[in-house]
Amino acid sequence: MTSGEVLLRAHGLSRRWGGLLAVDQVSLELQRGSVHAVIGTNGAGKSTLINMLSGELAPTGGRVELLGQDVTSWSQPRRARAGLGRSYQRNTIYPSFTVFENCRLAAQARTPRPWAWWQDARKCPTSMATAQTSVERAGLNDLRELAAGLLSHGQKRQLEIAMCLATEPDVLLLDEPLAGMGAEETERMLTLLAELKASHATLLVEHDMDAVFRIADCITVMVNGSVIASGTPDFVRNSPQVRVAYLGEH
């Protein structure tokens, strides 16, 4: 596990919806040990980009490489099994299951064994251990037996991350993990993301600019589907195009 190793690479990724070019020729690299943030106004194409990287949406142009392999034609589940984990902007949990079961089911994806019909799912030591680790890591251990639907909004966001971790991914695609969180919850989440940074390659789509500039090593700015600037936080902060187009300065 070497830091700086490129785990996910997008080459000229495009997505066209009829006459609208939602994402236009976006290229980026995600390295282990660093957080790559993608920022942009609503409708800039950030979610479309994340959906193409995760395999939920097929690109109309360009390609995606995961761990050195061309995965452009791979389905989302296959990419997930190869080490791509994602969280959703809107909470996408299993509300009727317990917090722990949410994570256990996610961990089960690594040892699916669907043919073992006589075996209790809760008797699988691997997925039980992984689920426990991810519940603890996300700080939800006290709530592990609670139905996930009863969690507060912030806790649900934490659970999103925990479920993502339970699949033991190398690459994390996090779609607005801080959306709707209070100050204290934001701090906790940022601490968690900082902890995860060393061992993962992280893509962070986020609207909270303070958080982005604090945690990101590299920032890509998108406007109307295209990248207008990409580089270190300092570079982006001082880029004239970004100031005009995004930060609203004239």
Add this chain to the structure above:
Amino acid sequence: MKRSEVLFVVLAFAALALFPLVAEPYGIDRVTKIMVFCIFALSLELLVGSTGLVCFGQAAFLGVGAYAAVLLSPQDGPAALWWLLPVSMLAAAAYALFMGALSLRTRGVYFIMVTLAFSQMAFYVVHDTPLGGGTDGIYLNNKPVLGTLLDLDRPLPMYGFTLACLLIVFVLLALILRSRFGRALAGIRVNEQRMRATGFSTYPYKLAAFVLSGAIAGLAGFLFAVKDGFVNPELMSWHLSGEVLIMIILGGLGHLRGALLGAFVFAMLQEFFKSEAIFGDFAKHWHLGLGASIILSVALLPRGLVDVPHQVVQRLLGWRSNAPGGKGRS
């Protein structure tokens, strides 16, 4: 399952096992039929309650199993049970594989319509071709046997065999639902998108559930044909697909015992409203009473009959806590 639920199921099966000791032949015949419906309802519960796939063509699998049992039986003597039963189930499973492979590409209301269409296709094949004897159906002249051990022509062995099948199906499904496969189906029911994002290819899981469900419905069809010694296209009609859907909704979706309860209560309601001793001439209009009572029960018990104990406890405690001086737990 909770301990009280296990107790309920054990008691129910014990009651079914002891029933022949006290029953008249008519009662044995009725309960055999209801147990066949229990198996049929369990097969649909796997799809609707456990996986979230609302299949409106379940009768097709029942019909394929039943017709296979009759058509494959030799004319000149009884078939051996050991091959006729699995082959009938396989025939139903094969139709489920074909129907599932195509219909599982659709979702929601389209899935409901496509499964209905596929079952109607099977219906018209037996209804309008010489293969299935047309609207009159066909008789099963020689019921299958298992050497000299089991003669399904007699009511009591038929009852015992049906009960054994029901028990096996129930235990099998209970085990499957707590296994990794079953948990994955539950995940698909609650949030398929997340399952895919986690790394589950959901299509093969749904297809496997579909085929298994078809095989179990085929077993019910086999028992149907053997019990009555007769099949007709009504076995594949959409009315039957609708009835079994009502049974599991009545009993309570998401619970295997709901399918058992639903099948029993549905049959009893039917019997009750058809009874001329109670309703006289009005018994002709039994559909009316049955429909009204189902609407009423769904309105009062949206989670089905399995929720009755919980409701009773809650109402009772609620009443006690409101009573002066009473300290009910909430």
